[in-house]
Amino acid sequence: MRLEPRPRPEQVLHVSAKLITSSTILHLSSDELDRAINQEQMENPTLDVIEQRVCLYCGTPMYGSACANCGHYMPTTPLAPLSSHVARESEIPAHEEHIAAQSSWTSQQTLYDSDNYGFTEADSDDEYDPLSRIPNGETLPEILLQQLEALIAPDDALIAEQLVGNLNERGYLEISTQEIADHLQVPVKRVDYVLLQLQTLEPFGIGARNLRECLLIQLAALSEQETPPPLAYILVDRYLDLLGRNQLHEIVRQLKVTEQEVQQASTYIRSKLHPFPAHTYNDTYSTTLGNGITYIRPDVIIRKGDTNFEVELIEEKRYDFQVETGYNTPAEQQTPEFARHEVQRYIHHHGDRARFFVDCIRRRWRTLKRVAELVVDYQREFLEKGIRFLRPLTRAEVAMRLNLDEGTVSRATANKYALLPNGRLMPFSDFFDSSLGIKDIIRELIQSEEPRHRLSDEDLARILTMQGTPLARRTVTKYREEMGIGSSRER
Secondary structure (H helix, E strand, C coil): CCCCCCCCCCCCCCCCHHHHHHHHHHHCCHHHHHHHHHHHHHHCCCEEEEECCECCCCCCECCCCECCCCCCECCCCCCCCCCCHHHHHCCCCCCCCCCCCCCCHHHCCCCCCCCCCCCCHHHHHHHHCHHHHCCCCCCHHHHHHHHHHCCCCHHHHHHHHHHHHCECCCCCECCCHHHHHHHHCCCHHHHHHHHHHHCCCCCCCCCCCCHHHHHHHHHHHHCCCCCCCCCHHHHHHHCHHHHHCCCHHHHHHHHCCCHHHHHHHHHHHHHHCCCCHHHHHHHHCCCCCCCCCCCCCCCEEEEECCCCEEEEEHHHHHEEEEECCCCCCHHHHCCCHHHHHHHHHHHHHHHHHHHHHHHHHHHHHHHHHHHHHHHHHHCHHHHHHCHHHCCCCCHHHHHHHHCCCHHHHHHHHCCCEEECCCCCEEEHHHHHCCCHHHHHHHHHHHHCCECCECCCHHHHHHHHHHCCCCCCHHHHHHHHHHCCCCCCCCC
C-alpha cells in the first residue's frame, strides 16, 4: 500500500456581510447610531421609527427644552419633511443593492427635530400654530443666562447680566470684575464667584479674560474626559508666547525635554483647543449643526436600587421600531399585474432589510446590557466606595463569563459612556483600567506634599510599597505623566 499525500480538511470561517453589519452597529457610538437610524428611516419606506422624547443625558422623559431632572438643555433643530411612503414607492429603483458591510450611515449626518417626536397633550395645539414652525434659535447670551440662573442665587442675577453683557464677539470678558463690582456696588468676591460659575459653562473657555486663561479652562474640562499630553498644561501656562511663534526648539532647550514631547503637546493644543470660544457657538447650539461636533452623553445609566444597582439603556427607552409591509391601497389594485409584482418584490426586499436592521440594534442592546450588568455587579464596591475599590477586570474575563467573543465585548464597550450613581460621566473603558485607583493615590500624595520638599517618583514608589502597593519607579513615572502632572522639579 503506497502512502500518498492527501489534502487535509480545514475548517474555514466565512464572514458574511450581515455579520459585519451587525458588528458595525454594535461598535457605533450613540451619535453614530442616531445618524444610522435616521439614514435608514429615510432610505427604507417599510421602517417606522417611534422616538420617545427623553433626556439624552439621564433618560428622564422631557416636556420642554430643558430636563427637569438634570437640567441639561436640548436645542431644537429643524427637520426637513420626509417623503411619504406613497411618494417613495413611486421612485422604485430598477436594481436594489443588498445591505453593504461598510454602510454610509456614519458618514452622513441627518438633522432631526428633537421637539417633534412623542407629542404630549400640552403641546398638541402647536401643530396648527404657524408661529410654532419658526425656528427657535436662541442667542449665546440667552443660553448662558439661562444656565447661570440654576447655579447662582437670585440676588446675583444683575452680576450675571453684566458679565454676559460684557463678553466680546470672541467670548472674552472685556472689563475687570472690579469695574463690575464698583458699578453694581457689590463686593468683588461675589463678582469673582459668578464669573467662576460662568466659566464652567459651555462652550468651554467662555468668560476668560485672556487667551491663556481661555485655554487653561478648556484643558481642565478636557482632562475630565481624557488625558492630555504631559506638557500641554506647561506650554499653555508658561510658554504660550513661544508656542504662538512656533519656537519649539527654544521650549525644548528651556524644559530640557525631547522635541517629540513638545511637538505632541503642541499638536494637541492646536487641534483640541479653540482660542475663540464664542465662535464655536454656531457649531454647537445653532440650528445648522454642520460641523459634526458632538457632546459626550451616556449610553448606560447606573442607578442605585433598593437592594442592588440597576442598569438602563437610553437608546432602549428612546427608540421603538415597527416594520410595515402591508400595502394594499385602491390605487395599487388598479395597477397592472406586473407592476404589482414589482412593488411587492420591492416592499418584500426592504421589509427584510428593515427587520434585519432592527434585529441588529436590539442585539446591540442585549449585548451592551449583559456586559454592563456583569461589570456593574463585579465593580459594586467601586460604585459604592470610590475609585480606590476598582477591581482588576479584563474584557477577556467578561467574554468568558458571558460566553461571548472578546472582540464582541470590545466593540460593545468601545466609545460608550456610563452615568454613575454619583452623577459622574465615565468612559466604559475605565471599568477595565485597574491603574485608576493607584493613580488616585499618587494624585493625593502629590497634593498633600510639602511645598519645600516635593516628592520624587522614587519617593512615591517607596511610599506606595510601604502602603502595600509595590510599584516600580518607572511605573510611577508613567502614571504621573498620564495624569498630566509634572515632575518634582517642574512642580
